[in-house]
Amino acid sequence: MNRFQPFKRLVEEYCGLEFNGIAEQRLHKAVSKISAALGLSLAEYFAKVEKNPVELTELVNQLTVNETYFYREPAQIMLFVQTFLPRLQKLVNNRPIRVLSVGCSSGEEPYSLAIAIQETWGKAMLQQVQIDGGDLDENVLVKARAGIYSPFSFRALDEGLRKKYFQATRNGYQINADIRQAVQFFPFNLKAERYPAEDNYYDVVFFRNVSIYFNLATRKDIQHKLQKMMQPNAILLLGSSETLGNDFGILELVEEQGQYYFVQGAELLQQAGTPQLSHDKPHVLENTVISAPVNVLSPAKLSVADTAKAAPQLQPVLTHEAAVQKIKELLHDSSQYQQALIKLEKIIVQEPDNAPAILMKGWILLNQKEFSQAQKLIEQALEFRPWCLDALIALGLCHKWQSEFDMAVQSFKKACYTNPESWLAHYHLADTLKQLNDKVAAQQTFQTVRRILSNNTSAHSGSEWLPLELPVKDVLFLAERHLLNFKKQPEHSVSGA
Ligand SMILES: C[S@@+](CC[C@H](N)C(=O)[O-])C[C@H]1O[C@@H](n2cnc3c(N)ncnc32)[C@H](O)[C@@H]1O
Structure with missing residues (x-):
């Protein structure tokens, strides 16, 4: 064993x-x-x-994987602030609106909610909302309470908001006291038998980018327990790439303003109307996705099973393979990512071992800098197809973009091994070895790139699923230039590729 x-x-x-x-x-x-x-x-x-x-x-x-940052998936945050809050305010009868971020990591998610509420509706509204953050990992909770962050946490936050809500300290940027006091943090284990909240307590639960680490049975069990903790009209939000994989028929899946979420009861949906919040300074965030007017609401109920049943009448039946081929075209244009993710998610729900679909989803998340989720998906695709060149290159890039150069080299080496004539795999390997200052190995590998491409400039890169292609002329030019530079420089290292 x-x-x-x-x-x-x-x-x-x-x-x-x-x-x-x-x-x-x-x-x-x-x-x-x-x-x-x-x-x-x-x-x-x-x-x-x-x-x-x-x-x-x-x-x-x-x-635990604690990757998080401010204003992750801002469209969901703005849907909550601009659309759900006004509806909830009509339902709660003067008690605070209770929001939970579970799997909150170091606090960026619940603090983003507090900032977005204050920015949109003013301080008075923030005082009417109780925001709780729970996580299993006690180390991240300590960090969340301190509220001090490095620039990496601000990768999606508008600079104006960073300046407005954070003060520079010796250890990083600390969130302002009024926002810090608006969020309470406590230990929360989603696997625990009992949750640390009464039944029917929360109005909104953010459970984003956590479910991907659990198996199907655990995810179902968690959703049952979350449901128990939710008010009759509460809303549950998962990360947009994981929502369809959590549609178990326990809660109703709804699509609104291009976002998917789960809802406990129908009453909240019927509350759509002009917002009647008392706000001292209504304005919307700069540089965030602005949702459609609140009074336009026609939630299209969408269960994956229903969609699958209805599909034959609506459009010609596409096999998953043909559908995946079509989605491939969407990967060239980042404005099509959301659409591609929804389509991929539907395929993965029906065929959980569809390696190309899993890989494509991983590729989109990688390009959205969702490194830990992307890595998990790419590795999952590799479990089904251990020698898939695209997956090995994508995994290498995932490591490289996080400056994990040794790990990147391992993946690119495997890619070269699986397809020895792939100039693309050799080029990435050479470039990463160069970053590691492994001059001899980099030189040998750039020579391989030059050999393959100078024999045949239309040599196939070997890539099949992802838009990994690089312009051959540029690659050849760069390889030549690096080789020339190596000749001029003294040697630093002697290890081989
Ligand atoms: C990738 S972070 C997601 C952070 C945030 N929700 C977001 O979307 O940016 C996942 C978090 O889930 C937490 N987690 C993992 N297992 C958990 C469990 N059983 N109960 C509660 N939290 C858990 C981890 O500690 C980690 O901080």
Whole structure:
């Protein structure tokens, strides 16, 4: 038996996180690192973790993926602020509107909600909303409470808002006290038997970019428990790329203003009308997606099963393979990403092992800088097709764009191995080796690129699914130029590719 299997089982039982395929390496690394630091064998360390909840929590804190940033998926945030809040205000009868961000990580998501409410409706409205943030990982909760962030957290936030709501400190930018006080953080394990809130409590639950780490049974179980905690008219939002994969018929799936969400009861939907919020300074955010007028509401109920049933009458039947081929065309244009994601999601729900669809979804998320989700999807595609050139290159790029050059080299090397005549794979490998200052290996690899392309400028790159092509002339020109530069420079390193 795999020596790490008992850890895998224990972690899954405790918090639902699954480590399969390539992701299992993360578990191996964390377990090996902690047991070595404690001077224990794996068996001794397991006995400690199994008995002691503090040890288990510390291990789990090392395993969570906490990637997040301010104003992630702003269209959903604005739908909540501009559309849901006015409707909810009519329903709640003077009590606060209660919002939960679960899997809130270091707080960027709940703080974004607080900022967006204040920006749109003013301070008085923010005081009428109770915002809670819960997460399993206690380390991120400490960071959330401190509210100090590095520039990486601001990658999608308008600079004007950054300046308005954050103060520079020695350790980073700290969020203003009034916004910080608007959010309460507490430990929350979605796998726990009981949740730390009464039944029928929350009006809106943000559960975004968390479900991808759980298996189907866990996701269903979590949705049942979230439903119990939600008000009769509450709304549940998942990340746009994971919503359709969580449509279990437990809550109703609704599409509005191009966004999908789940709703508990129909009453809220019938409340559409002109917003009647008392606001001291109504205005909308600069540089955010502005939603359609609030009084235009015709929620189209969309269950994947229904869509599949209705499809033959509406349009010619496309096999999944043909549909995926069509979606490929959308990947060339980032303005088509949302449409492509919805189509891909429908295919994946019906055919969870459709590797090209999973890979394409990963590619879109990678281009949206959703690195951890993208990596997970690309690795999942590789589990079904371990030697897929596009997936190996995409994984390499995912590592490279996060400055994980050693890992990028590993993926590009595999890509070269699987397709030795792919100039594209060799070019990415060479370029990454150059970044690592591995001059000899980079030189050899650029020579391979030159050999392939100077024999045949129309040589196929080997790419099949993703828009990975680079202009051959430019690649050849760059390879020649780097080779010339290497000749001029003294050698730094001697390792081979
Ligand atoms: C990728 S972050 C998502 C952050 C934020 N919701 C967003 O969309 O930007 C996923 C978070 O889920 C948390 N998480 C994982 N398993 C959990 C569980 N069983 N209960 C609560 N939170 C969990 C992780 O600790 C991590 O902070």
